[in-house]
Amino acid sequence: METGSAADTGTTGAEPVWTGLPPRLLSMRRLLLVVWLGLLALAVGLLLGLLVGPGWAAFALLPLALAGWGWVMLGRNWRSWRYAERADDLLISKGVLWQEETVVPYGRMQLVEVTSGPVERHFRLASVQLHTAAAATDATIPGLDPAEAERLRDRLTELGEARSAGL
Amino acid sequence: MTAPGVEDGVRETPPLDERRLHPVTPLRRAWAPIAVIIGWAVHDPNQAQEQLARLTTATLLIGLAVFVPAAALYGFLTWWFTHFAVTDSELRIRTGLVFRRTAHIRLERIQAVDVTQPLLARVAGVAKLKLDVIGADKKDELAFLGEDEARALRAELLARAAGFAPETAHEVGEAPSRELLRVPPRVLAVSLVLTGATWGALAAALVVPPLLWLATHSVWTVLATGLPLLGAAGASSAGRFVGEYDWTVGESPDGLRIDHGLLDRTHETVPPGRVQTVRIVEPLLWRRRDWVRVELDVAGSSNSVLVPVAPRPIAESVVARVLPGVTVPPRSALSRPPRRAGRCLPVWWRGYGLAVSDGVFAARHGLLRRSLSLVPHAKVQSVRLAQGPWQRLWRIADVHVDTGANKTVTARLRDAQEAAELLGAQAERSRTGRRDARPDRWMAP
Numbered sequence: 140m141e142t143g144s145a146a147d148t149g150t151t152g153a154e155p156v157w158t159g160l161p162p163r164l165l166s167m168r169r170l171l172l173v174v175w176l177g178l179l180a181l182a183v184g185l186l187l188g189l190l191v192g193p194g195w196a197a198f199a200l201l202p203l204a205l206a207g208w209g210w211v212m213l214g215r216n217w218r219s220w221r222y223a224e225r226a227d228d229l230l231i232s233k234g235v236l237w238q239e240e241t242v243v244p245y246g247r248m249q250l251v252e253v254t255s256g257p258v259e260r261h262f263r264l265a266s267v268q269l270h271t272a273a274a275a276t277d278a279t280i281p282g283l284d285p286a287e288a289e290r291l292r293d294r295l296t297e298l299g300e301a302r303s304a305g306l
Numbered sequence: 307m308t309a310p311g312v313e314d315g316v317r318e319t320p321p322l323d324e325r326r327l328h329p330v331t332p333l334r335r336a337w338a339p340i341a342v343i344i345g346w347a348v349h350d351p352n353q354a355q356e357q358l359a360r361l362t363t364a365t366l367l368i369g370l371a372v373f374v375p376a377a378a379l380y381g382f383l384t385w386w387f388t389h390f391a392v393t394d395s396e397l398r399i400r401t402g403l404v405f406r407r408t409a410h411i412r413l414e415r416i417q418a419v420d421v422t423q424p425l426l427a428r429v430a431g432v433a434k435l436k437l438d439v440i441g442a443d444k445k446d447e448l449a450f451l452g453e454d455e456a457r458a459l460r461a462e463l464l465a466r467a468a469g470f471a472p473e474t475a476h477e478v479g480e481a482p483s484r485e486l487l488r489v490p491p492r493v494l495a496v497s498l499v500l501t502g503a504t505w506g507a508l509a510a511a512l513v514v515p516p517l518l519w520l521a522t523h524s525v526w527t528v529l530a531t532g533l534p535l536l537g538a539a540g541a542s543s544a545g546r547f548v549g550e551y552d553w554t555v556g557e558s559p560d561g562l563r564i565d566h567g568l569l570d571r572t573h574e575t576v577p578p579g580r581v582q583t584v585r586i587v588e589p590l591l592w593r594r595r596d597w598v599r600v601e602l603d604v605a606g607s608s609n610s611v612l613v614p615v616a617p618r619p620i621a622e623s624v625v626a627r628v629l630p631g632v633t634v635p636p637r638s639a640l641s642r643p644p645r646r647a648g649r650c651l652p653v654w655w656r657g658y659g660l661a662v663s664d665g666v667f668a669a670r671h672g673l674l675r676r677s678l679s680l681v682p683h684a685k686v687q688s689v690r691l692a693q694g695p696w697q698r699l700w701r702i703a704d705v706h707v708d709t710g711a712n713k714t715v716t717a718r719l720r721d722a723q724e725a726a727e728l729l730g731a732q733a734e735r736s737r738t739g740r741r742d743a744r745p746d747r748w749m750a751p
Binding site for chain 1: 440605686687688689690691692693694695698706708709710711712714729730732733734736737
């Protein structure tokens with residue numbers, strides 16, 4: 140699944156046009172994983188090696204193995220995330236083992252939020268979160284291109300206003 | 307005590323018709339410091355007794371002479387600084403002596419209005435007005451108002467919320483109410499006797515203290531556990547009987563009227579179109595008599611009961627009033643999960659069921675204590691499909707429907723193909739269902 144500029148509208152009923160997340164998100168997550176687990180491996184290896192004995196330093200392989208496993212998992216998870224803008228609602232699909240697909244009609248959106256932390260900003264990423272009147276609605280699209288995130292926000296707000304329904 | 311215009315010189319806002327609460331209110335507020343003392347005495351009885359023994363009559367009198375006026379002053383000041391006013395679109399409450407708080411409540415966002423009368427308030431002829439607003443954690447309340455004033459204010463708030471012109475809102479008055487259902491005390495008593503929770507609480511209160519006595523031989527431990535247990539048993543049996551006594555449901559243009567209580571009377575009003583979900587609960591022991599309990603969720607309000615107990619046909623007719631144009635799907639209309647769902651949830655899979663009609667999404671769960679949740683399509687905020695790895699193996703999926711009252715209704719263990727279709731269809735229905743829904747201001751021309 141590759142990133143593409145979102146196709147403008149799919150008509151309701153027709154097969155939705157899915158959009159994946161940018162590969163930069165995967166790079167960021169993998170980098171964070173490697174950095175944190177690498178530091179952990181270093182700390183474990185040094186501490187055990189110096190304090191207990193050189194043989195014990197082999198425990199440092201554990202975080203490294205975890206990092207390798209996480210590397211694959213992050214890739215699968217990244218591939219599973221996708222969203223589609225249809226004429227009247229937004230679809231978000233995610234999860235590998237535990238799959239979840241969310242449908243939010245535009246008219247129900249109370250608030251669209253775009254957030255971006257320092258690391259995300261460095262990777263030119265921003266997340267879009269939709270709030271409806273139901274707290275259980277968990278409609279977040281993590282790590283979009285900032286321009287795309289803003290386009291999505293404006294479009295959702297516009298559509299939300301046009302189809303506003305409230306509670 | 308009168309002349310509210312004294313401090314008006316410095317106020318910058320245009321003069322509103324600001325009102326104060328009933329003059330009885332300070333008496334209620336005066337209890338707060340005394341409650342603190344009593345709380346301390348209960349919390350630490352030994353020390354309290356020591357301190358009391360050291361007091362002479364003189365110090366006691368001096369203490370009283372200081373304490374009582376202080377409490378009275380506190381009560382008086384909190385009363386003096388609480389104002390409220392009804393404008394065209396808002397209810398404004400100004401309160402607070404040191405920390406000022408101003409609440410502006412938009413009338414068309416009001417989800418429910420309750421008038422409650424605790425026992426003492428009934429004696430004094432006053433009432434409390436509570437408002438449910440979306441997004442607020444606690445109910446905003448006006449305590450206390452004169453009984454007639456509370457009634458008139460409720461009528462005025464509802465009339466303005468309904469969209470009557472401000473000039474006529476006063477004259478509209480209390481909308482006439484038509485009784486839909488009244489629960490006889492005998493039926494209520496029998497229903498409580500047939501509830502498992504009542505017996506569970508009673509059994510716990512009777513069994514646990516003797517066991518503890520045998521184990522510890524300590525009076526304090528037994529008392530500390532026994533008293534709360536007894537309290538819980540009392541609350542779940544006698545307390546519920548007293549609270550749900552003379553339960554009356556009425557229908558009026560203002561919405562649904564619910565009146566109940568033996569000692570504390572409560573009068574609730576739920577304006578039309580505010581109900582997010584309705585649950586029809588059927589405990590095991592009620593099944594033979596075909597009785598049900600109906601609960602409803604309103605945004606911004608805690609779980610509330612619509613009918614504590616009623617025969618099913620009557621309860622269903624009340625539900626039809628709450629959700630216009632909706633018929634409760636009969637048991638035969640509910641489709642069960644496929645047989646292979648038993649691999650995901652043995653035995654209990656039989657308790658689940660689903661029916662989707664023009665008006666509602668209805669999902670049932672529970673094997674012994676059946677509970678059928680109804681969500682009008684217009685109230686659905688989002689739809690989710692979830693599937694775990696084990697469920698995927700058996701081609702089973704769950705469909706969650708989120709509503710505005712922060713409640714999620716789940717159709718569990720559906721066939722995966724069916725669930726996927728349901729997801730799309732439900733999103734479509736919730737979108738179109740809104741078109742026929744009534745506006746927030748239901749009486750507006």
